[in-house]
Amino acid sequence: MQRKLVAVFLNLCVIAQCLAQESSLEKNPKIRLCQMDHRNHDAINYVGTRTSGGGVQLGLLLLEGLQEQDDVLEIGFGALMSAIPIMSFLETGHYAGIDPNPWLMEASLCIAENRAVVSEKQPVLLRNSNFDASSLGRTFNYIYAHSIMSHAAYWQLPLFLENCEKVLKEGGKVVFSLRLTEPNEYGGEGADRETQANEWQYPGCSFFDKETVIREASRWFSKIEHKKEYTKLLTEDSRGVCHDWFVLTK
Ligand SMILES: C[S@@+](CC[C@H](N)C(=O)[O-])C[C@H]1O[C@@H](n2cnc3c(N)ncnc32)[C@H](O)[C@@H]1O
Numbered sequence: 001m002q003r004k005l006v007a008v009f010l011n012l013c014v015i016a017q018c019l020a021q022e023s024s025l026e027k028n029p030k031i032r033l034c035q036m037d038h039r040n041h042d043a044i045n046y047v048g049t050r051t052s053g054g055g056v057q058l059g060l061l062l063l064e065g066l067q068e069q070d071d072v073l074e075i076g077f078g079a080l081m082s083a084i085p086i087m088s089f090l091e092t093g094h095y096a097g098i099d100p101n102p103w104l105m106e107a108s109l110c111i112a113e114n115r116a117v118v119s120e121k122q123p124v125l126l127r128n129s130n131f132d133a134s135s136l137g138r139t140f141n142y143i144y145a146h147s148i149m150s151h152a153a154y155w156q157l158p159l160f161l162e163n164c165e166k167v168l169k170e171g172g173k174v175v176f177s178l179r180l181t182e183p184n185e186y187g188g189e190g191a192d193r194e195t196q197a198n199e200w201q202y203p204g205c206s207f208f209d210k211e212t213v214i215r216e217a218s219r220w221f222s223k224i225e226h227k228k229e230y231t232k233l234l235t236e237d238s239r240g241v242c243h244d245w246f247v248l249t250k
Contacts, residue, residue: 031058034084035113043107047078048147054081056237057146058089060230064173064247070094070141073167075131075160076148079104084114086144087121095121096136100129131163139169149178150205150243154196157208158216165220168250174221177243181207184228186235188242213246223249
């Protein structure tokens with residue numbers, strides 16, 4: 001009974017925080033969302049994230065304490081759906097991203113409003129598939145990766161974690177989503193066992209045991225949190241986005 005009450009209380013806290021966050025997003029005239037039209041239609045279909053979902057993703061980082069002067073690295077920025085709101089919130093030059101498929105970003109940059117944000121905010125956009133931003137010689141307060149490890153080969157999870165740790169500031173956070181073998185309450189059906197794939201899975205998904213995530217993450221990070229409430233926020237925007245979320249602190 002006491003446990004249930006604590007769970008209800010925590011849920012109410014998250015809802016209150018989100019409402020405050022939503023109004024702060026609305027009140028902040030600097031924040032831009034990624035615009036969509038026929039020119040980035042194929043890219044959006046490929047990544048599966050829409051304008052509103054990009055805004056919700058910025059909301060998650062705000063819940064984790066993101067400030068305008070922080071440095072953010074996004075791994076797998078795709079069609080810039082979350083990149084545009086995140087970089088528009090940050091001070092100029094504070095966003096960097098990695099993605100191996102530049103056609104996704106190029107499609108969104110056909111739209112003048114998206115181009116304007118990128119030209120004002122001067123992000124660094126890298127093209128590679130090993131999650132490695134060390135060539136930049138910079139460190140970050142936040143590293144963010146939505147729907148990347150949910151498609152990863154088994155060997156890519158440890159590589160991702162190691163490469164994140166290399167460029168994360170002391171006390172910085174990695175906020176990332178993936179699919180767990182255990183079901184969640186928001187539509188994630190889980191899987192009988194880990195995928196343990198040798199290659200990137202797309203458009204299919206790969207599944208990891210929570211135990212594997214904790215074991216691998218504890219090699220590099222001092223605090224590991226499974227943020228079940230973040231799944232609720234994403235699924236409220238788009239039902240199919242039922243990934244589980246982890247926040248790792250260095
Ligand atoms: C499902 S989409 C998610 C995109 C974006 N994070 C979003 O929420 O819209 C997966 C993305 O992973 C990118 N990707 C594929 N292999 C990758 C790799 N090894 N490292 C980083 N990104 C990768 C794809 O190009 C694509 O942009």
